[in-house]
Amino acid sequence: MKFIKRFYLGLVLAFLYIPIVVLIVQSFNAGKSRAKWEGFSFRWYEELFKDPNIMNSLVITLAIAVLASLFATIIGTLAAIGIHAMKRRPQHLMLTLNNIPMTMPDIVTGISLMLLFIFTQVERGFVTMLLAHITFDVPYVILSVMPKLKQMNKNTYEAALDLGATPMYALFHVILPQVMPGVITGAMLAFTLSLDDFTISYFTTSPLVQNLSTLIYSQARKGIKPTMNALSALMFVALLVLLLVVNKRTAEEE
Amino acid sequence: MTNFKVPVWGYWMMGIGFAAFVALLIAYIHKNRGFRRPVFASPYVLWLIVFTVIPCFLVAYFSFTDPQGHFTLDNFKNFWDSNYNARKAIAPEDLKMYQDMGLSLEDLGLARDSINIDTLVFSLWMAFLCTAICLLLGYPAAHIMADREFKLGPTLVILFVVPMWMNFLLRTIALMSLLEDGGLLNTFFEWIGIGRQKLLNNIPAVQVGMIYNFLPFMVFPIYNVLNKMDYKLSEAAMDLGCNKWQVFYKVTLPLSVPGVVSGITMVFMPAVTTFYISRLLGGGKVQLFGDLIEAKFLSTSLNEWNVGSALSLVMMILILLSLGLLNKVDPDNEGGGMV
Numbered sequence: 001m002k003f004i005k006r007f008y009l010g011l012v013l014a015f016l017y018i019p020i021v022v023l024i025v026q027s028f029n030a031g032k033s034r035a036k037w038e039g040f041s042f043r044w045y046e047e048l049f050k051d052p053n054i055m056n057s058l059v060i061t062l063a064i065a066v067l068a069s070l071f072a073t074i075i076g077t078l079a080a081i082g083i084h085a086m087k088r089r090p091q092h093l094m095l096t097l098n099n100i101p102m103t104m105p106d107i108v109t110g111i112s113l114m115l116l117f118i119f120t121q122v123e124r125g126f127v128t129m130l131l132a133h134i135t136f137d138v139p140y141v142i143l144s145v146m147p148k149l150k151q152m153n154k155n156t157y158e159a160a161l162d163l164g165a166t167p168m169y170a171l172f173h174v175i176l177p178q179v180m181p182g183v184i185t186g187a188m189l190a191f192t193l194s195l196d197d198f199t200i201s202y203f204t205t206s207p208l209v210q211n212l213s214t215l216i217y218s219q220a221r222k223g224i225k226p227t228m229n230a231l232s233a234l235m236f237v238a239l240l241v242l243l244l245v246v247n248k249r250t251a252e253e254e
Numbered sequence: 255m256t257n258f259k260v261p262v263w264g265y266w267m268m269g270i271g272f273a274a275f276v277a278l279l280i281a282y283i284h285k286n287r288g289f290r291r292p293v294f295a296s297p298y299v300l301w302l303i304v305f306t307v308i309p310c311f312l313v314a315y316f317s318f319t320d321p322q323g324h325f326t327l328d329n330f331k332n333f334w335d336s337n338y339n340a341r342k343a344i345a346p347e348d349l350k351m352y353q354d355m356g357l358s359l360e361d362l363g364l365a366r367d368s369i370n371i372d373t374l375v376f377s378l379w380m381a382f383l384c385t386a387i388c389l390l391l392g393y394p395a396a397h398i399m400a401d402r403e404f405k406l407g408p409t410l411v412i413l414f415v416v417p418m419w420m421n422f423l424l425r426t427i428a429l430m431s432l433l434e435d436g437g438l439l440n441t442f443f444e445w446i447g448i449g450r451q452k453l454l455n456n457i458p459a460v461q462v463g464m465i466y467n468f469l470p471f472m473v474f475p476i477y478n479v480l481n482k483m484d485y486k487l488s489e490a491a492m493d494l495g496c497n498k499w500q501v502f503y504k505v506t507l508p509l510s511v512p513g514v515v516s517g518i519t520m521v522f523m524p525a526v527t528t529f530y531i532s533r534l535l536g537g538g539k540v541q542l543f544g545d546l547i548e549a550k551f552l553s554t555s556l557n558e559w560n561v562g563s564a565l566s567l568v569m570m571i572l573i574l575l576s577l578g579l580l581n582k583v584d585p586d587n588e589g590g591g592m593v
Contacts, residue, residue, distance in 0.1 A: 008394060015466065016413070022431070036441075076298070079294065079298030081295075082291055082292045094295065108566060108573070113305065115316055118559070119264065119312055132305075134305075196421045198422070199530075216427065217534075220427050220430070221533065232428065235424055239424075247412060
């Protein structure tokens with residue numbers, strides 16, 4: 001019975017991970033074939049880094065991820081501190097609103113943001129994609145910072161004010177140092193999600209400004225090239241590492 | 255994009271809204287005789303209004319208007335009958351002329367076409383199937399991992415959590431390259447003598463892709479609930495004479511309902527709304543509701559955006575209904591569905 005159980009679990013995990021492992025292995029295959037092993041090589045990775053389109057998208061992806069996680073962390077941390085200090089009812093309202101972007105399927109978020117940009121006649125491109133990424137990142141930053149605020153002693157902030165600190169001084173010297181681990185987790189999570197996003201980027205950018213995900217999608221529709229395998233493999237590994245780090249941090253904080 | 259004009263009231267709303275926000279903020283600071291911490295949340299309040307609340311209303315606005323901004327229900331009529339707008343575009347006298355020539359609506363390609371409804375029903379069916387299979391596959395997996403005697407459980411769960419956060423597109427592409435005609439699976443089939451199968455561009459491929467992508471969303475919430483469950487309850491049931499199966503369906507199963515409901519919602523929602531899984535694994539031959547919406551918004555003709563908004567609104571309402579259901583069954587979000 002015990003063996004059957006473990007075997008079953010192994011099968012489910014194999015179903016989830018075999019495609020990814022195969023993809024990564026294939027990306028090191030010297031030949032073009034997906035089935036025949038023609039020796040280990042970095043050929044596709046070299047081609048990847050020579051492709052100006054891919055390099056361009058890489059820069060865009062990284063720029064968006066850095067900027068979006070930076071802005072989202074600032075807005076989100078401030079918001080978490082504010083929401084934490086609110087009275088019950090406004091707090092509940094804010095947390096509900098904060099949940100909307102997380103519960104709505106990406107396609108709805110993407111389309112509603114796209115309609116906003118159409119309505120306000122903002123040309124879709126880098127800036128709109130950045131705004132969209134900040135929008136879906138902030139709720140996760142808030143969720144990372146909130147538990148830290150709850151653990152914090154409420155009175156330290158009041159004490160700082162009583163001792164003559166301005167709210168800004170108290171924010172930077174009393175609250176922030178205590179919630180910093182949560183802020184960093186939030187920033188990393190925002191960075192990962194932004195690197196990872198496809199659907200929302202797809203609807204909020206123009207075909208001229210593509211991040212890696214939208215580029216992969218437009219290429220994959222025509223069939224998968226070996227360089228795309230290499231690119232996907234790289235993204236997989238990067239995301240896996242980031243996610244494991246974030247996961248470890250959250251587990252430790254709890 | 256080019257021929258859409260912002261209505262005058264749009265500018266007014268933007269101006270008045272921003273002024274009202276600033277006024278409220280100043281009033282709040284003044285009332286509290288100084289800067290209180292809730293003020294720190296004000297940038298995000300503004301952000302939420304502009305990038306979350308208003309866009310939701312815009313979906314509703316676009317679905318109830320025509321490209322000129324006049325109120326209309328045509329978009330929903332077009333949802334019911336996808337040739338409605340095309341038929342309306344033809345002058346009645348022309349239509350009469352064609353009919354006098356003996357051409358029926360079918361000949362003109364203008365008869366009622368229920369593709370939207372059919373696609374929605376098909377999507378719901380695919381999502382239902384996906385949810386059911388994920389539940390059947392995922393429940394035992396969660397149950398095995400939550401077993402207290404299985405020390406590896408908490409570690410293995412991470413292997414289910416990580417794909418939840420990972421790009422579905424990349425994972426779909428990994429699956430696609432495995433299933434391709436020249437892919438590894440077909441080579442394996444050839445090797446064992448079954449011969450190559452057509453594994454891509456059909457409905458089962460899309461279904462497998464959906465299960466592959468969404469299975470972790472079923473396993474995790476169920477694991478969460480089972481893991482938090484008091485194991486003494488099942489021990490007590492054993493002591494009172496239940497056998498293993500009775501313990502399962504009288505104690506464990508009822509207690510795991512919140513997790514199951516969370517899992518169902520978390521699988522069903524993305525499964526109804528997906529578009530790239532069907533696009534990549536179905537090769538354009540399998541159309542889901544998400545594909546329909548995507549196609550409407552990729553189109554450059556303005557009217558299509560309004561129709562697409564109506565379709566999105568229908569989808570949003572479906573999602574809100576299922577979320578409402580979730581909240582009713584699992585009010586404290588015990589399943590930890592929302593991460």
